[in-house]
Amino acid sequence: MDSAKFSAEIETHLREILPSLVETRRDLHRHPEIGFKEVRTAAIVANRLREMGLEVTEGIGGTGVVGTLRAGTGNRAIGFRADMDALAMNEATGLPHASTIPDMMHGCGHDGHTTMLLGAAEVLARNPAFSGTIHFIFQPAEEGLGGAPAMMRDGLFERFPVDAVYGLHNKPNLPEGSFNVTIGAMLAAADTFTVTFGGQGGHGGSGAYMSVDPTMAAAQFVTNLQAIVGRNISPFDQGVISVGYIGGGNYDAPNVIPSRVVIRGTVRSFSPATRDLLERRLNEVANAASSAFNTTLEVNYERLFPSLHNLPEATNKIVSALRARFGESRVDDKMVPVTGAEDFAYMLEEASGCFFFIGAGTGPTLHSDHYDFNDNLIADGVRYWVTIAQEELAA
Template identity: 55%
Template sequence: MPQNSLIAELKSYEPELVQIRRDIHRHPEVGFEETRTAALVADRLRRWGLDVTEGIAGTGVVATLKGRLPGQRAIGLRADLDALHIQEVPGRDHGSTVPGKMHACGHDGHTAMLLGAARYLVEHPADFGGTVAFIFQPAEEGLGGGRVMVEEGLFDRFPVDAVYGMHNMPGIPVGEFRTRTGAFLAASDTWTVIFRGTGGHGGAGAHLATDATLPLAHFILAVQTIVSRNVKASETAVISIGSIAGGDAGSPNIIPSQVTVSGTARSYEPKVRDLMETRLTALAHAQAAAFGCSAEVSYSRRYPPLITHAEQTAVSVAAATALVGADKVDPDCLPSTGSEDFSFMLEARPGSFVMIGNGTAEHGTIHHVHTPGYDFNDAILTLGAAYWVQLVHTELGLA
């Protein structure tokens, strides 16, 4: 763990931050249902003396704090609140108490880190000028809570000059940060194709059926040619199939009249996004027509790519470097085809996004996000809180 006076001072908060993080972990709430989590956050913020607003995007919470130094600038710091529909592996003392739901992406830790920073800054208001908005966002996992907050006037009600986000990442060592300027995370789209035929008896009447499974089978293969043969090799795109449904396991001798396939598409460039939607639609209809069936295609553009801004990324790099040293900060890491709805906030205001290391196999924390074995690493709670505080100092006060 890196050594720094700010980190050392925040160490006194660690027992409380661990308690908060594990309490949230035990009581996971999925998107737009984070009522208990939001109430816990609002209670702590009020207890520490911040001005708190609840109910933005349903369960979102925003708190503001003014520093005592001269200054009119304002920045936003964002954490996410929601959990996932995943059954956690059993055995943890702080394991989920809600069947089928768990904090499998570390939003419990993100919330605790930002709370730690808020408490510290309340206790040290003479260290900065201007205003800090602490943004606790609901429904990051697929439901677009960031978009809803922006649409409900987040930055009209709480004007900021810049907004910042942070996410933990297993596989990055504890004490390290990674970021980049420009395209950092991918656009995330969801698509569904329904193939329809007549169906029929799979034994005695197969020759009389229009079999919807045939265009499905050929489409599954054909859709992979979009990236390999239509997207320029120097550009990045991913198309994956996540669900296939049709027929009934209790009647394997029946050819289904309808089958459904759905998946995800990831890209960075608008032209690549357009291309994938166009080609996927064309291939679905072509395969359906080839086998006498029809196809219904739905393509939903969910999250835009997360594009960071140069000025704010430089601020993030400076803040992280002040904490852990330049050798522990990668300012130009490779982009990821993961997605994040913080992208909606970065479309509305300039800002940056960083990855904080959650640990490697040697720390026993290599379980990746969105898996049943994942857990946030409590050892980075004070480092994450210190990053937020250092960012405020770099932007608004003590550089």
Template identity: 50%
Template sequence: MGTDFAKWLNDNVAWLTELRRDLHAHPELGFEEERTSRIVADMLRQAGIEVTQNVGRTGVIGVIKGRLPGQRSIGLRADMDALPILEATGLPYASKSSGCMHACGHDGHTTMLLGAALYLAENRDFGGTLNLIFQPAEEGRGGADAMLADGIFERFPCDAIYGLHNQPGAPVGTMAGRLGPSMAAADFWQVIFKGVGGHGGVAPHQATDITYAQAQFVLSLQGIVGRSLAPLETGVISVGYIHGGSAVAPSVIPSELVIGGTTRSFRPETRDLIERRMREVADQTARTWGCQAEFKFNRSTSVVVSAEEPFKSASAAARATVGEQNYNDRLDLSCAGEDFANMMDVRPGAFLWIGNGIEPDGTFHQLHTPHYNFNDDIIPTGVRYWINLTHLELGGDCV
């Protein structure tokens, strides 16, 4: 007879909250999660879970074998890294690392999966293998790709994989998901315009004015979205930075200028078209104004696509956790990026959201902002979801 979950949760929710706040106070950027990884690995080992460290540099894998017959294996994934943001919450457990903050809730994601892991280590009433994936460097540093390059699914086979993210603005006790595409491919681009500099006051005609070329390039970018994409197709091209010249030499036309930004798309064909047209526009604009353009397009994260069978399992677990009325399986598309998508390119999976709450006045703080904070009230919901999903996939009763 397994441990009663309600009693287990009552006995453990306080220290899980303390753990989350400790992780929040000690954030670490991608591939720098030495302390976080050590805490995760130590807790898993103390629970009798088989642990492998340094998967994808600072990633941790825990493996729990069920005591019942079964050959199926699944992976549950939580991200561990923080963001280079200066925290402004004023909380007593605010970041002790200036300029680094858990502004996306990965401290909470790690805590929820750890909680489920410890319960399941005590109660192995399922068959097959549960792989606990604590991933580094989700925030743009390539953590998923690093784990893939390290052979994660060859070393820890998974028939299906699952991710979970908190959702600011959604009430506590709710969950949401979407079959098929739900989050966009997030890519990054850069153009370096190179020309002949000159004196902007005395002899501008003797320079190849790359500032004019970049201005024309920026204006042309939205023409790609407006005229190269089909009317009902979704695509985003945004400029995030422009660097050229010097504030202490405003009369000098620079010889080099760097411009860059991001793109978002939901279909491979759209992604390919955006890259091709941006390259063409950069090259043609540069030739028109007598300069050169070096174009780079970095494909970062794929489209998040929840496959049919894993999505059915995830949805069933969500309904068992929060109730039919509190689960939304028609979540709107989002242009946010998530590098778990790169793992889902390799193994079928599903990605759900868990409500992070709303203030009494209806306000909330968005992800990636200095005032954001993970809501500790949702830890029990997340732990229960992971346990229910494990039982629905590998056998056993929901809690």
């Protein structure tokens, strides 16, 4: 079939289904589900894929869904991944389609990611402008719970082998409808630490000198943490250490020195060497603070997600295809790396491929209680997936 005619048919179909895609996105937004509890969302995805005629497998890595679409005689297979989970937070947008579930909100746009990939599956099922196999991967629990490795432990790539796998995430405050990528390290490795200082509590007024005060060790630890990045990391490298929780004592007993203080936080880095250094120095700083104030010490340092690296060959190929489809000015292949994290990094450790941001324009940032996915992105998100399918699996 003539490629121009094929593209026109795809565009016609996309315009026809766009209103229903917007409603799907808003329905998902009204009914958010957090990681590994995406039961309703996964059921909607599976049912829609079956209605399109795809082969559907459910329950991968918990609530993950894979829909498989085959066309032509090509023997290559690719994976398209979207995340489905929401965040454990309350919404403050006041929109008609705002969350109806207390303490849950689609504050990162996964409702939009799921919708765009469903739209691509529908368009490609009706207009199979490719030759080969596409596995549409709908992943649970991206928000810190490790849904990607859970699917992989459940045999994702053994059951659905791919030559390459691709991802897409919206990003506010990048030009609306732009496509943004970096070759090499694009998103940071994410680690979590929990440090517990133990001592001997006592009266904060008359008995302070008889206590072993863990708040002193905690205060020194938190202050000295920031010197690690400033004095141990090259200014040409990047690292972040942030404390997100400090707990100890009783709010209603400010005159009591606690016997235990817990500090939790996050560590971000791009290179394996920097990751190793940050973990080692955090332990050393904790031990120094504990020794200085004679407390007990427990350190739990948990490595969560690796840094996401886009492979040059796969990335350059998709950059060229997107520029041909959308124009040179809408595709930025030199985006500044982001210290956010993505468990899609695990998938890129197993297969070729790359991960793009689609610009969402100005507005509240991701994880804000005022954030809402920009529905203007849905059509271009579908076009992104179709463009990759046509590039990777040329008919």
